[in-house]
Amino acid sequence: MANIVYIAASLDGFIARPDGSLDWLTGLPDDGGDYGFGDFIKRIDAIVMGRKTFETVLGFGEWPYEKPVFVLSESLKELPPELEGRASVVGGDLVALVSRLKAQGYVNLYIDGGRTIQSFLARNLIDELILTRVSVLLGEGIPLFGKLPGDLPLKLRKVEMLNEHLSQSYYTR
Amino acid sequence: MANIVYIAASLDGFIARPDGSLDWLTGLPDDGGDYGFGDFIKRIDAIVMGRKTFETVLGFGEWPYEKPVFVLSESLKELPPELEGRASVVGGDLVALVSRLKAQGYVNLYIDGGRTIQSFLARNLIDELILTRVSVLLGEGIPLFGKLPGDLPLKLRKVEMLNEHLSQSYYTR
Numbered sequence: 134m135a136n137i138v139y140i141a142a143s144l145d146g147f148i149a150r151p152d153g154s155l156d157w158l159t160g161l162p163d164d165g166g167d168y169g170f171g172d173f174i175k176r177i178d179a180i181v182m183g184r185k186t187f188e189t190v191l192g193f194g195e196w197p198y199e200k201p202v203f204v205l206s207e208s209l210k211e212l213p214p215e216l217e218g219r220a221s222v223v224g225g226d227l228v229a230l231v232s233r234l235k236a237q238g239y240v241n242l243y244i245d246g247g248r249t250i251q252s253f254l255a256r257n258l259i260d261e262l263i264l265t266r267v268s269v270l271l272g273e274g275i276p277l278f279g280k281l282p283g284d285l286p287l288k289l290r291k292v293e294m295l296n297e298h299l300s301q302s303y304y305t306r
Numbered sequence: 307m308a309n310i311v312y313i314a315a316s317l318d319g320f321i322a323r324p325d326g327s328l329d330w331l332t333g334l335p336d337d338g339g340d341y342g343f344g345d346f347i348k349r350i351d352a353i354v355m356g357r358k359t360f361e362t363v364l365g366f367g368e369w370p371y372e373k374p375v376f377v378l379s380e381s382l383k384e385l386p387p388e389l390e391g392r393a394s395v396v397g398g399d400l401v402a403l404v405s406r407l408k409a410q411g412y413v414n415l416y417i418d419g420g421r422t423i424q425s426f427l428a429r430n431l432i433d434e435l436i437l438t439r440v441s442v443l444l445g446e447g448i449p450l451f452g453k454l455p456g457d458l459p460l461k462l463r464k465v466e467m468l469n470e471h472l473s474q475s476y477y478t479r
Contacts (some may be wrong), residue, residue, distance in 0.1 A: 144477075146319045269457055270427065270458040270459075278443055279445070280446060292467045300462055300465045304441060
C-alpha cells in the first residue's frame with residue numbers, strides 16, 4: 134500500500150514554467166527510454182491529481198490513462214461525460230480520501246500535480262518519490278515542493294544517471 | 307580554468323534553514339566519507355564567498371581554509387587583522403573580478419555562499435557544480451538557486467548515491 138509520486142523537476146525544483154509550459158522537458162532529445170514509467174504505471178491502481186493537472190491533461194486531447202483517475206477538487210462538480218467510468222471528482226480530507234480509496238481496492242496510488250503532491254507531503258502521506266531531475270536551471274516556475282509543518286526526512290534508495298540531461302532518484306519515507 | 311560550486315542542499319533546494327542553521331546537514335550520521343571534498347579542495351586555487359558566508363565561517367572560531375579567500379562585499383572595508391594574507395575583500399563586476407583573479411594565478415575558483423552562487427549563475431560564470439543532495443524536505447530556508455535572466459542548461463556528468471541520506475551530482479556548463 135503506497136502513495137507514490139513520479140515526477141520530473143528542473144534542477145532548481147520547478148515542475149513547469151510560470152505559465153505551465155513543459156518545453157524544457159518535452160524538448161529534450163528522445164533517447165527511447167521510458168525512464169521506468171511503464172513499470173511504475175503497472176504498479177499503481179489509480180491516479181489522484183489536482184484540478185489544474187486534470188485540465189492540463191484534458192488539453193492533450195486524447196485521454197492518456199487506462200487506470201482510474203480521481204480528480205481532487207472542491208470546485209469541480211462534474212467531468213466531461215466521455216470520461217464516465219474513467220475519472221471522477223473527489224474531495225474532503227486527504228487522510229479520509231486515501232482510506233476510502235484503499236478500501237475500494239485502490240491500494241497503490243499515483244499522486245500527481247504540484248499542489249496535490251504538496252498537500253500529500255504536508256500530511257506526510259507520500260510513501261515513495263521517484264524524482265527525475267532535468268539538468269537545467271529555469272530560474273522561475275511552478276515549484277514541486279512547498280511549505281511543510283516540519284522536516285520530512287526521506288531515505289534515498291537508488292539514484293541513476295539516465296543521460297546528460299536526466300538523473301532519477303528513488304526515495305521512500 | 308573553472309569556477310566551481312561544491313555545496314549541499316536539501317531535496318527542496320535549501321542550503322540552510324531561515325535562520326542559517328545547518329543542523330539537518332551536520333547532524334547526519336558520520337560515515338567517515340569526505341564526499342570528494344578533499345580532492346575538490348586540492349583542485350582549487352582560491353575561494354570566493356559572500357559576506358554572510360564569511361561571517362558564518364568566522365563564527366566557527368578557527369579559520370578553516372588553507373587557500374586564499376576573497377570575500378565579495380561592497381560594505382565590508384577591512385577584515386580582522388589575523389586574516390591578513392589569508393583573506394581579502396573584493397568587489398565590483400563579477401566578470402572583471404574573475405578575470406583579475408585568473409590573471410593573478412587563481413585559476414580554479416571555489417564559489418561559495420547562496421547569494422554569491424546565485425550571482426555567478428545569473429552571469430553564467432559557473433563552470434562546474436558539485437551538488438550534494440540531502441534526503442530531507444525542510445519546507446523553508448535559504449534557497450540555493452534564484453532568478454536567472456534565462457534558462458541555464460547544464461550537463462550531468464555523474465551521479466552517485468553516497469548513502470541513504472546523500473546523493474552527489476556533478477554538472478558542467
